[in-house]
Amino acid sequence: MEELTRGYLFDVFGTLVDWRSGIADEAARVFADRGIDADPHAFADHWRSLYDPAMAAVRDGARGFVPLDVLHAEMLEDTLDRFGIGGAFDGSARAALVRAWERLPPWPDVGEGLAVLGRHALLAPCSNGSIALISRLSRFAQFRWDAILGAEIARDYKPKAEVYRASCRALGVPPERVTMVAAHNGDLAAARAAGLRTAFVARPAEHGPGQRTDLAPEAEWDVVADRLADVAGTI
Amino acid sequence: MEELTRGYLFDVFGTLVDWRSGIADEAARVFADRGIDADPHAFADHWRSLYDPAMAAVRDGARGFVPLDVLHAEMLEDTLDRFGIGGAFDGSARAALVRAWERLPPWPDVGEGLAVLGRHALLAPCSNGSIALISRLSRFAQFRWDAILGAEIARDYKPKAEVYRASCRALGVPPERVTMVAAHNGDLAAARAAGLRTAFVARPAEHGPGQRTDLAPEAEWDVVADRLADVAGTI
Numbered sequence: 095m096e097e098l099t100r101g102y103l104f105d106v107f108g109t110l111v112d113w114r115s116g117i118a119d120e121a122a123r124v125f126a127d128r129g130i131d132a133d134p135h136a137f138a139d140h141w142r143s144l145y146d147p148a149m150a151a152v153r154d155g156a157r158g159f160v161p162l163d164v165l166h167a168e169m170l171e172d173t174l175d176r177f178g179i180g181g182a183f184d185g186s187a188r189a190a191l192v193r194a195w196e197r198l199p200p201w202p203d204v205g206e207g208l209a210v211l212g213r214h215a216l217l218a219p220c221s222n223g224s225i226a227l228i229s230r231l232s233r234f235a236q237f238r239w240d241a242i243l244g245a246e247i248a249r250d251y252k253p254k255a256e257v258y259r260a261s262c263r264a265l266g267v268p269p270e271r272v273t274m275v276a277a278h279n280g281d282l283a284a285a286r287a288a289g290l291r292t293a294f295v296a297r298p299a300e301h302g303p304g305q306r307t308d309l310a311p312e313a314e315w316d317v318v319a320d321r322l323a324d325v326a327g328t329i
Numbered sequence: 330m331e332e333l334t335r336g337y338l339f340d341v342f343g344t345l346v347d348w349r350s351g352i353a354d355e356a357a358r359v360f361a362d363r364g365i366d367a368d369p370h371a372f373a374d375h376w377r378s379l380y381d382p383a384m385a386a387v388r389d390g391a392r393g394f395v396p397l398d399v400l401h402a403e404m405l406e407d408t409l410d411r412f413g414i415g416g417a418f419d420g421s422a423r424a425a426l427v428r429a430w431e432r433l434p435p436w437p438d439v440g441e442g443l444a445v446l447g448r449h450a451l452l453a454p455c456s457n458g459s460i461a462l463i464s465r466l467s468r469f470a471q472f473r474w475d476a477i478l479g480a481e482i483a484r485d486y487k488p489k490a491e492v493y494r495a496s497c498r499a500l501g502v503p504p505e506r507v508t509m510v511a512a513h514n515g516d517l518a519a520a521r522a523a524g525l526r527t528a529f530v531a532r533p534a535e536h537g538p539g540q541r542t543d544l545a546p547e548a549e550w551d552v553v554a555d556r557l558a559d560v561a562g563t564i
Contacts, residue, residue: 240464
């Protein structure tokens, strides 16, 4: 039995799953049920655009840690108001819509990629999603993990250094033997500053056809790959 | 896709794995390497006997939370002294011996049991073992989990109520929809007091042929089973 002395940590939303298509598909379904004529992709984009500001209050210490599911629910209120369709969604319909984040399609290379990377290393998500959310999403997408790490165990949000460091500690692997895998340059910059190795996997369709950010690596990351499996062998 | 609204939490040492045989086998190996004539089962028993007192200082607040791996290392010092064999183990040999807790054989019904119980519910260990320890042990024993919960996420040790409650919160399932599965009456009493359902699975060989404790249920637990798979359908 090989001793597991290396690890990979993964960003999830955008890096492993196509949140925009998943949320837009669910929005299209619930809009059709209610006869709402609105753009489901614009709805998904607006909902997601509130993500970073929602976490800022926790990162800045203005608000104690709350799991992402709570922030998703608050961000949904704002999004429904913005689209002027709040009246069509009662409390249970809103709660059901929040759970759409638990059923997002994986990018097509992820299943094979995790299988390859997991042969000789520990694997865990290091996401801002809660354990409850990421564990259910992982059932849906058939991701298998050694542990669910990230924001909830650190009780803070990325890109705070403590989220990466707490995840390495929990994995029992020193940061220099852990590679953070992400489609976002900012996530990798923060992981590198926390002492981790870095792997950039481009996801040029994350934000749809008009994507302008994170199309290419913006620093000399330790690895740059188009497919998750190609990250293997780097630590 | 079924919504996962139920959960099972599992004690690990004794309930899912045969720690006594695993530790005694490793002790026998390292004793043979060094020409030490000592009873490996007595060694395993002494090492494990220090487990509860070691955690007491954390539970009582006299000591901040440290992961079980640290306590295992301290307990090993005491055990080596007690057997008068400390001189035969340098630092790296001691560290290697501590990692024997990452390679313990599962009881024979566990693989099938987890597969059955996981069909319609979330599964997580709720052990006093660290995430690093339980994730490696789970690789070795081929346990697949939705998350690794327990002492480390609560930063306290069972049977403190917060360990069970924090595990339910992280799973996103209310305690009354979560069943704690254990071979130890004390663990189940604490889980029940924290609001969880309870399942007793007898492990009459955990402590070897002379076992006198936990041979039978000592309260009206919600389920009593001889095999893990028989716990299914109870929530």
